[in-house]
Amino acid sequence: MSAIQETVTDAPAIDAVPKRAMTLGAGTSAVVLLLLLVMPLFVKNFVIFQLTTVLIYGLAVLALNILTGGSGQFSLGQSAFYALGAYISAVLMEHAGMNYALTLPISGIICFAFGFLFGLPALRLSGIYLALATFALAVAMPQFLKLGALEEWTGGVQGLVVTKPDAPFGLPLSQDTWLYYFTLAIAIAIYIASINLLRSRSGRAMMAIRDNEIAASAMGINVALYKTLAFGVSAGITGVAGGLGAIVVQFVAPDSYTIQLAIALFLGMVVGGVGWLPGSIVGAAFIVFVPNIAESISKGLSGAVFGVLLFVVIFLVPHGARQVALVCQHWIGKLKRS
């Protein structure tokens, strides 16, 4: 192996995250869950809407985290899977009159299949080449959605307006509050399932591939299978997030799912801490709220302010929210001992 090739293939220098460090302790989890449950009771509807958006992006970041943090593969194409999930849900709801909740598993399954199939050719690529291949997918997706042949279903460039669901069983909740709890339930279910997946035999196999592909295959792990599987699972979860996004925003259009979204999700993962699943929600909060903060500081230079804030985060805590959490844990431990 030449030196150049080595630096290129070694580029995804992701720290091996021990599997125990991938989750939060039981106590912390309970506190976070409680916070997420009671928060909507105290804020305005539009803040609930923002929180729902955070949860949805959190799911998409989590999916990317499984792919990158779990199996060590890069993807800049998550927006394509997100768009696919969103359109499947929207089309099923508006054209087939299907219940919104039922469209989500369908979005998930189709995106899983799509991701799995995309994972096959992607096997030949690694590191930045894979990132580039997925990047191409993200760039191509909005164009596909505009195709004349699909226009009858997708609404072409005009997009598709989705009807917002009411709370079921006559529950006295506003639409926003209901969707928040609905999203929260799905997010928690997927979060628990993801943690279990990474703790399982398959998860260990993925992490072995991430840490050293050659060693993993020498141990008898089917590298091709687990790599494509990781792609499929990631795409499937992203698809569910996309479907939820379509329901909450009530609208899908090609312009909603540009490469900007893929980059935002990637950013969310890095800020949250690569490979640390609870960090996904922190990363999602960052990509939802920080642009607004940047705008309130300076309208004309919002992009630059956002850049500076991002730079500060990466410079001070390169491992993202995980690092902050570790420091906190360290201090709490010290306090307890003293």
Place this chain on the structure above:
Amino acid sequence: MRGMQKLRIAAFSTAVITFAAMSSSALAQKKYDTGATDTEIKIGNTMPYSGPASAYGIIGKTEAAYFKMINDQGGINGRKINFMTYDDAYSPPKAVEQVRKLVESDEVLIVFNPLGTPSNTAIQKYLNAKKIPQLFVATGATKWNDPKHFPWTMGWQPSYQSEARIYAKYLLKEKPNAKIAILYQNDDFGKDYLKGTMDGLGDKAKTMVIAQESYEVSEPTIDSHIVKLKATGADVLMIYATPKFGAQTVKKTAEIEWKPLQIMTNVSASVGGVMKPAGFDNAQGVLSAAYAKDGADPQWDNDPGMKKWVAFLDKYMPGANKTDGSIVYGYGAAQTLVKVLQMCGDNLTRANVMKQAASLKDFETDTLLPGVKINTSATDFAPIAQLQMMRFKGEKWDLFGDIISGDVTN
């Protein structure tokens, strides 16, 4: 003595009653919805200050500057305008978030001139359900003129389809035997123009239009499309392209010595942005249509309206680029809103704002071409529907013919 006292009480009580009656009638005159008070009117807006369409952000900045000027002059009926404008980065989900923030957190009276067809589609249902005016949206799509289904949404500029119909009318009259080739951008903008042209030509569309060619925004050059269109033998070329491609088209047709009658969309009619890069020699005789004055055109130097516009720019936006059509646009839209709010008087309810916006009669802004008038009614939510044809001559556009209406009824 007693009688005197009685009289006094009677006089006093009459005074009290009169006063009470007066004040209650005064109270009855003043009506407010959320977002309006005795001192302030809150106006919300979203603009792409960042992202792929950030060039349009100047519209929001112009509007903010215009409202500042109005406030400096004492506001509207004594009330200051509080203009809140947020960045939606041309992303529909972000637009929904920002508009909900404007409505639910900032509590604006109306949402004014949000930009972009996708963003406006995303917020239309929400605003109509909440009965909040989505007034004078900044997009040329035709669907905003739909008062039956969306009584809280109103457009402002002429729709792409009305403009295309005007070209069709012109061709039917001046060149009934034309062989037309249409070049259009493959998105909502291009397709709206295509539909307007076909509808405008009516039964004759089939025989007159001999070629339709679309291109993608992502293509680096459209030379091959032009060569292909030349081969069809068309003698009219309709150019429904954004500025970069508009300039390429005019240049390429000259290069391959093809001399059809060229009709250029108003979107790409900029002298500085399209005609100059295409080469003035190549652009002679190109046709287009306009509804607003061109800030860089010397023929308006002594126009009272444009003098006001220049004075506004010098004071509130020093250093602004006067050739930028977006500044003319923002000024005109803001002036229309101020007119509507003045008409509302002390009845600043959302319903009344919509009612007044739908009662504009022959209103002219400083920036509209002489003769182009803003008219709305309860069934007509397309404020500007008139344009005038123009021909490129020398280094500027020469307006010709009458003001033509291209009303599109849904």
